[in-house]
Amino acid sequence: MKSGQRRSVLQAPAIHALFILCSALLVVVLIRQFLLRPFGLTLTPFVFAVLHGVIAATIAYLRRMAAWWVPILFCFPPAAVLVNSLQLPPALFLGIFLFLMLLFWSTFRSQVPFYPSGLPVWNAVEALLPEGRALRVIDIGSGLGGAIMYLARVRPDSSFTGIELAPLPWLVSSLRARLFGSAGHFVRGDYTQLSFADYDVIFAYLSPAAMTALWFKARQEMQTGSLLLSYEFLIEGVVPDIVVYPRTEGPALYGWHM
Numbered sequence: 001m002k003s004g005q006r007r008s009v010l011q012a013p014a015i016h017a018l019f020i021l022c023s024a025l026l027v028v029v030l031i032r033q034f035l036l037r038p039f040g041l042t043l044t045p046f047v048f049a050v051l052h053g054v055i056a057a058t059i060a061y062l063r064r065m066a067a068w069w070v071p072i073l074f075c076f077p078p079a080a081v082l083v084n085s086l087q088l089p090p091a092l093f094l095g096i097f098l099f100l101m102l103l104f105w106s107t108f109r110s111q112v113p114f115y116p117s118g119l120p121v122w123n124a125v126e127a128l129l130p131e132g133r134a135l136r137v138i139d140i141g142s143g144l145g146g147a148i149m150y151l152a153r154v155r156p157d158s159s160f161t162g163i164e165l166a167p168l169p170w171l172v173s174s175l176r177a178r179l180f181g182s183a184g185h186f187v188r189g190d191y192t193q194l195s196f197a198d199y200d201v202i203f204a205y206l207s208p209a210a211m212t213a214l215w216f217k218a219r220q221e222m223q224t225g226s227l228l229l230s231y232e233f234l235i236e237g238v239v240p241d242i243v244v245y246p247r248t249e250g251p252a253l254y255g256w257h258m
């Protein structure tokens, strides 16, 4: 792992949350040992966990973590004790962990989880594709591949690629493309390592956390006349050239001409 990547892993909110849980655990152990035990007082596992959650949530609040971390950290220790009391087979936890790991992969670092966009969005992207010439189009973070397979079908003159970091969505998209004979092409990889200069249209459905870096990369690498599209997420401080609403009630699809 490169030092930049190591730094970004350590700065990830989920890793902060893990450190906070460990620190809060230490605080509760110290309280039990030095404040309660001398007076003959004990904590049941559930009360211990609630105290753990309260201290972790307080640290998250004081450290100004995003608002959702406070309830998550408050609930995590008691939830862990409750689930443990169900005496479920350990293999179940391993199975769920492996499934979620393959589905979300490095979401804890990228802060871009998997969730699909859907047909109305793909229609809106199709309507924005320049006509009359063959295009090179990429979906950065292509998930299950629906957008690329749809666009490859309706624009057979152009080439469509999806790049996906997480192994499970990438595998599903590749198998779907083979099974349905799609001309869409799927690669497993990190779009930040890709040259955007090779594409006429870039479609992104990422998250607010990814947008500033995406804009810098697009400005540096995309060629004049190319088009950057982002569903739902704006680039802070950059007015879009295109705003369309794929669903009557729902987020916009934004576009920037380079």
Ligand SMILES: C[S@@+](CC[C@H](N)C(=O)[O-])C[C@H]1O[C@@H](n2cnc3c(N)ncnc32)[C@H](O)[C@@H]1O
Pocket: 104, 110, 112, 113, 114, 115, 116, 117, 118, 139, 140, 141, 142, 143, 144, 145, 146, 147, 163, 164, 165, 166, 169, 189, 190, 191, 192, 204, 205, 206
């Ligand atoms: C919100 S989903 C969008 C899925 C798909 N584009 C769609 O429209 O249905 C975002 C996807 O981006 C992937 N992703 C996040 N960071 C990535 C990166 N640096 N390189 C490639 N894929 C990434 C995630 O694994 C996730 O599957």
